[in-house]
Amino acid sequence: MSSATLYSVSYFLVNYVLTHIGSVLPAPLNAWITNGDLVTGLAVLVFGAILLGASMINTIVLIWWERKLLGRFMDRRGAMHVGYAGLLQNFADGFKLFRKNTFRPREADWLGFFSGPTAYLVTSFVIFGILPISSGWNSGVLPLSLLLALAIFSFAPLFIFVSAWSSNNKYSLMGGMRSAAQMIAYEVPLLLAVVAVVIVSGSFDLTTIVYEQQNYWFWGPLFLALVVFVAGMLAEMERIPFDLPEAEAELVEGWNTEYGGMLFAFFMLADYLRALVGSILVVLLFLGGWTMPTWVPSAATSFPLAGIFWFMVKTYLVFGLFVWIRASLPRVRTDQLLRVGWNRMIPLSLCAVFLAAALVLAKCVWPFGCLPSMGV
Amino acid sequence: MSDPVTATEKSSDNPILWVAKPMVTAARQFAKSLVRPSTVIYPYERLEDPKFRDQVRIESGKPIGVGPIWDNYRGVHALNIATCISCNLCAFSCPDLCIEMVTVPGGDPKHPKKCPQIDYGKCSYCGFCSDACPEGCLTMTTRYELSVTKRSEMVYSPQKMFGIYEQKLPMHPIRVERPANEDQILLEPPLCIGCNACARDCPTQCITMLDIPKPEAKAGEKVPKRIWKEPVVNDSDCVRCGTCINVCPKECLFWGNRK
Numbered sequence: 317m318s319s320a321t322l323y324s325v326s327y328f329l330v331n332y333v334l335t336h337i338g339s340v341l342p343a344p345l346n347a348w349i350t351n352g353d354l355v356t357g358l359a360v361l362v363f364g365a366i367l368l369g370a371s372m373i374n375t376i377v378l379i380w381w382e383r384k385l386l387g388r389f390m391d392r393r394g395a396m397h398v399g400y401a402g403l404l405q406n407f408a409d410g411f412k413l414f415r416k417n418t419f420r421p422r423e424a425d426w427l428g429f430f431s432g433p434t435a436y437l438v439t440s441f442v443i444f445g446i447l448p449i450s451s452g453w454n455s456g457v458l459p460l461s462l463l464l465a466l467a468i469f470s471f472a473p474l475f476i477f478v479s480a481w482s483s484n485n486k487y488s489l490m491g492g493m494r495s496a497a498q499m500i501a502y503e504v505p506l507l508l509a510v511v512a513v514v515i516v517s518g519s520f521d522l523t524t525i526v527y528e529q530q531n532y533w534f535w536g537p538l539f540l541a542l543v544v545f546v547a548g549m550l551a552e553m554e555r556i557p558f559d560l561p562e563a564e565a566e567l568v569e570g571w572n573t574e575y576g577g578m579l580f581a582f583f584m585l586a587d588y589l590r591a592l593v594g595s596i597l598v599v600l601l602f603l604g605g606w607t608m609p610t611w612v613p614s615a616a617t618s619f620p621l622a623g624i625f626w627f628m629v630k631t632y633l634v635f636g637l638f639v640w641i642r643a644s645l646p647r648v649r650t651d652q653l654l655r656v657g658w659n660r661m662i663p664l665s666l667c668a669v670f671l672a673a674a675l676v677l678a679k680c681v682w683p684f685g686c687l688p689s690m691g692v
Numbered sequence: 693m694s695d696p697v698t699a700t701e702k703s704s705d706n707p708i709l710w711v712a713k714p715m716v717t718a719a720r721q722f723a724k725s726l727v728r729p730s731t732v733i734y735p736y737e738r739l740e741d742p743k744f745r746d747q748v749r750i751e752s753g754k755p756i757g758v759g760p761i762w763d764n765y766r767g768v769h770a771l772n773i774a775t776c777i778s779c780n781l782c783a784f785s786c787p788d789l790c791i792e793m794v795t796v797p798g799g800d801p802k803h804p805k806k807c808p809q810i811d812y813g814k815c816s817y818c819g820f821c822s823d824a825c826p827e828g829c830l831t832m833t834t835r836y837e838l839s840v841t842k843r844s845e846m847v848y849s850p851q852k853m854f855g856i857y858e859q860k861l862p863m864h865p866i867r868v869e870r871p872a873n874e875d876q877i878l879l880e881p882p883l884c885i886g887c888n889a890c891a892r893d894c895p896t897q898c899i900t901m902l903d904i905p906k907p908e909a910k911a912g913e914k915v916p917k918r919i920w921k922e923p924v925v926n927d928s929d930c931v932r933c934g935t936c937i938n939v940c941p942k943e944c945l946f947w948g949n950r951k
């Protein structure tokens with residue numbers, strides 16, 4: 317695991333390039349170009365660009381991963397022809413959408429129609445600036461990074477509702493209503509499940525939470541919280557079996573019925589970005605993040621970028637679980653969804669909170685072991 | 693708990709099973725498809741490859757139909773022009789009216805030889821024509837790649853189908869067994885004038901004109917003016933094409949059952 321943070325890498329890159337450009341320029345320009353503020357500013361931009369590119373590529377590969385897995389679940393092969401095993405198919409699809417004309421229904425509200433998808437995509441991107449992918453990923457301590465990530469994550473219903481309402485289409489509006497109802501209903505158990513993790517780890521900082529899992533990963537003792545969290549995430553990501561907001565059989569395409577071309581691609585990308593964030597959160601909170609158990613041979617965890625490697629492996633496996641659920645279960649009805657949310661998930665998550673409290677009191681639980689002493 | 697929906701749900705399966713069962717099913721399907729999914733990667737793999745020959749099976753473990761499934765495939769027709777007897781039965785039986793009988797070289801000038809020409813823009817690959825063909829010369833092959841750039845190229849002439857026949861693709865000549873008491877060609881003797889038209893046009897040459905005795909003239913009656921012959925149909929050779937009925941000028945031949 318490297319000690320360089322992503323920011324320090326980008327700072328080094330910018331500094332290196334600017335010093336070399338400056339060395340061939342005359343003195344006043346040289347001084348202006350290598351000045352500290354410019355380097356810092358550019359380094360922040362490069363940092364953002366790297367994150368943007370990485371999350372974009374991961375999102376698109378995630379779509380490929382889903383298509384391949386879903387194909388196998390359905391006795392097919394999934395994308396096959398473009399690139400190795402269809403790996404480039406989704407890049408081609410994205411490029412096609414990018415070239416398409418962007419249009420707006422005549423009666424649709426201009427501002428809401430265009431700002432909705434944009435804000436939806438941007439807020440989904442912003443979360444990536446907070447999530448630690450590996451040790452030393454973030455430059456400093458973010459004491460409330462978990463809360464911040466979840467807060468940004470829960471912006472989505474607002475933007476979905478804005479774009480649904482401003483599309484001026486009854487299906488969009490119904491999809492938006494459903495989306496809002498569903499997301500608000502599942503926000504509560506989701507956060508309560510997170511509370512269980514916070515109680516055990518004693519911190520809202522994602523990096524600390526990961527290090528608190530050095531003795532055992534939280535999925536074992538906090539299995540109840542994991543179940544609630546995954547169910548809540550499924551509802552938040554609007555994936556089958558909780559994809560009521562865009563139930564194709566009833567609502568055409570739900571709240572993005574009126575969107576085409578690049579704006580549709582925004583929604584699609586943001587959906588998978590949120591799926592990626594959801595999988596990453598499951599890995600961070602319950603599966604030990606980038607750390608591996610001690611019985612894993614050290615050769616497997618000490619090569620360069622091993623942390624990122626194992627983190628991505630876990631993330632894709634968790635997303636595979638989501639795909640597995642999607643391939644197995646039918647869509648639930650709205651009343652079932654809300655009843656399960658309010659009547660089952662909230663009591664279950666409260667139980668998980670009490671279990672977590674008991675775990676903290678007991679300190680050591682067979683067969684998992686003890687909590688590390690650095691917490692609380 | 694007066695909600696009927698809740699009541700029925702309560703009586704149904706355990707909710708854990710409700711989630712677990714389909715997930716186990718999906719996982720089993722996933723594991724199976726890792727070995728080999730059902731998909732045939734068409735341009736690279738083809739169903740006619742021997743390795744697929746015995747793969748498609750029905751539940752009991754036996755291939756569908758007789759032999760490998762591929763033998764029952766209904767693709768483009770093959771026509772053996774040499775054995776076609778121009779009986780027209782294929783065109784009769786076609787539900788889509790896509791068969792037209794066109795002249796091919798080889799017949800005598802008085803009775804040109806006609807063979808089927810099929811418009812694949814209309815054909816539904818029902819296979820009725822090859823079922824009906826009494827000579828087994830119109831069969832269906834395993835060829836399925838038919839895309840063309842012009843509508844007119846969809847019409848396959850007899851010669852083109854003969855070309856397919858000569859490729860010796862897997863074919864299945866289906867000869868449908870005659871029902872035991874099928875209708876036969878019967879004659880209404882008083883109407884017949886012995887004109888020989890039926891015997892001349894019968895594609896299987898199964899009609900023979902036999903002499904009949906010329907009756908003695910009775911008082912006050914004239915002997916009808918006609919040729920004193922009558923057709924006799926060799927029923928085992930007759931393919932039931934109906935040509936004789938169609939060409940008879942006096943409409944004295946008809947379908948009937950003597951048995």
Ligand code: SF4
Nearest residue numbers: 786815816818819821
């Ligand atoms: S297969 Fe059926 S539709 Fe096609 S030519 Fe023969 S009888 Fe007509």
Ligand code: SF4
Nearest residue numbers: 776777779780782825
């Ligand atoms: S049914 Fe057979 S023999 Fe008769 S015309 Fe058609 S192809 Fe020829």
Ligand code: SF4
Nearest residue numbers: 894930931933934936
């Ligand atoms: S139906 Fe008439 S023409 Fe046709 S084969 Fe029989 S006897 Fe000959």
